[in-house]
Amino acid sequence: MPVIFLLSLALQIACAVHVVRSGRPLYWIWLLLIGSYLAVIVYVVVAVIPDLRHDPRGRKAASKLVQTIDPQRRRRELQRKLELANTVENRRRLAEESLQLGDFQNAQELYRSLLAGMYATEPDFMLGLAQAQAGNGDFADARQTLEQLIQANPNYKSSDGHLLYARCLEQLGDKEKALQEYRVLADSYPGEEGRYRYASLLKDTQRHAEAREVLQNQLNRAKLMPRYYRQKEQGWLKAAKLALAELGDA
Template identity: 30%
Template structure:
C-alpha cells in the first residue's frame, strides 16, 4: 500500500512538472501508463539533460567528486605534468594543490611555472600572492599584488580587490581594509566576499554591521535552490551559525 501511494505521489509530481514547464504533453501519457518507469524515463531523457550543463549543477557535481575522491584533481594534474613539463601544467598542479590547502606545494608549482614562462604572467603571480597570504606571508603577498598591472572593470579585478582587502586586514591596516571591503561587496558575485568581510568585522568588534551583512546573506540564500547552496555549504553553515550567535546577543 505504501509503495502504491509513493508511486502515485511521484507520478503526480512529474505530471505537475510537465505542465508547469510546458513540456511535450506526450510525457503525461508515459507517466500515467508506465508509472515509476515512465517517471524515470521522463527525468533521465527530458529533465536531466537540460540541467546537466547548468553551472550550479556542474559545481555541485565537482563538490561531490571532491568529497568522494579529493585527490583526483591532484593526480590528474601530476599525470599531465609527467607527460609534458609545461608552465600550464605546473599552474594546473598549483591550482589543484591550493584547493587542497597545500599552499607550500602550490607555491612551488607556481614558481616553476613563472620560471618557465616568458614573463608577465600576472595571473599566476596573483595566484601565488593568494597562497603566500594563506601561508601567513602577507607582506610578500601584497608586494606581488602591487606589482601586477591594474585591470579594467570586471570580475578578476574584484577578486584581486577582495584578496587585497584580506591581506590589508591581516597586516593590521584595518581602515584601508574596511574601505576596500565595503567597495568590493557591492560588486563581486556570490557571498564569499561578504563572509570574509563579516569575519573581519567580528574581529574588529563591529557586531551591528556584521549582523546586517549576514542577514543580507541569509535573504539571498533563501532565494537559492539546494543545488546552488550545496556548492558552498560550509560557508553558508558558518554564516548561519554566526548570525544565530549575533541574534542571541
C-alpha cells in the same frame, strides 16, 4: 516481505523509469519484470552506463565520486603528464590542482616556475602565487605579490584577487584599510563571502550596530535568491546567522 525482493523491485522500477525517459523500446520493461536482478544488471551495462558516459551530468557525478574516493588521483595524472611534457599548460594545471588540494608549498614552487620569460607578469599566475602564499600564512608576501600584479597589469580585474588583498590587509593588522576594501566587496563580490567578512571585521572592531545591519541585510537578500544559490553559499549564510545570533538584539 523479504528485503531482497524489495530491493529487486526498486531496481526494476528505477530501470523501467529510465527506459521511458530515455525513449528505449518498451520491451525492456517486460524483460526487467521477468528477469529480476539478471535483467537489471544487463540493462545497466547496455543502457545506463553508456548514457552516463554521454551525459554531462553523469560524467560530472562520476568525476565527483572518484574525487571523493581518491582526491589525489587527478594530481597524480597531472604529475605524470608534466613528467612526460614539461609545458606551461601542464605546470599550470598541476599548480591549480595543488592549490585546490591545499598543497600550498608545491603550488608556490610551480607558480614561481611559471612566472618567467614572457609569462613573468602573467596576472593569473601571479594571483595563483599570492593564493598559495596566503594559504601558507605568508600574508605579507601575498600582499606584495598582489601589489606587483596590479602594478604590472593595471587593467586586470579579479574578485578573488580583491578579496584576497582585503584578507591580507586584515591579517597584517591594517583593519581600517581592510574595512574599506570589504565595503566594496560587500556589493561587488559574486557570493556571500565578501559580505560575511565585512560584517565579521566590523564585529571584531566593536562596530556591532553596523555589523548587525550588514548581516541582517545579507540574510534578507539571500531569501530572495534562487535555491541553487542559497545551497552554494550555505556555508557563509550559516556563518552569518551564527554571527548575528552572537551579536544579539540592538
